[in-house]
Amino acid sequence: MSAEDLEKYETEMELQLYREYRDVVGLFAYVVETERRFYLTNTVDLQVRSTENGEVFFEVTMQDAWVWDMYRPARFVKSVRVVTFKDVNVEELAKSDLELPES
Numbered sequence: 001m002s003a004e005d006l007e008k009y010e011t012e013m014e015l016q017l018y019r020e021y022r023d024v025v026g027l028f029a030y031v032v033e034t035e036r037r038f039y040l041t042n043t044v045d046l047q048v049r050s051t052e053n054g055e056v057f058f059e060v061t062m063q064d065a066w067v068w069d070m071y072r073p074a075r076f077v078k079s080v081r082v083v084t085f086k087d088v089n090v091e092e093l094a095k096s097d098l099e100l101p102e103s
Contacts, residue, residue: 013070020075024066029093032060035086038068046090058088 001009021040028040041062050056062080069075082088 010070017068017070021066021068025093028066031089031091031093032062032065033089033091034060034082034084036084037082039065039080040068041065041080044090046088055085057083057085059083060088060090 032039043063045061060082
């Protein structure tokens with residue numbers, strides 16, 4: 001497989017992933033972004049924790065989520081638990097945010 005073939009394959013996979021996102025985004029109320037993944041979910045629980053030496057970390061739990069990852073064979077997951085020392089962004093989607101262009 002040439003580098004050009006690989007690039008074409010990855011471009012097609014990204015387009016397919018975007019189309020799937022466009023089809024499912026209206027089913028969810030929240031966007032959760034971590035340093036490694038992007039999730040859509042209707043249930044999210046974010047807890048701020050600390051270690052014994054005072055370091056702060058985040059524990060995020062989601063139920064019935066969709067994950068943006070073109071290499072996963074199944075993007076719908078029943079339960080997700082993320083523990084991270086990095087930033088976590090949780091946004092509630094407004095209904096107007098869910099309207100995507102037709103093209």
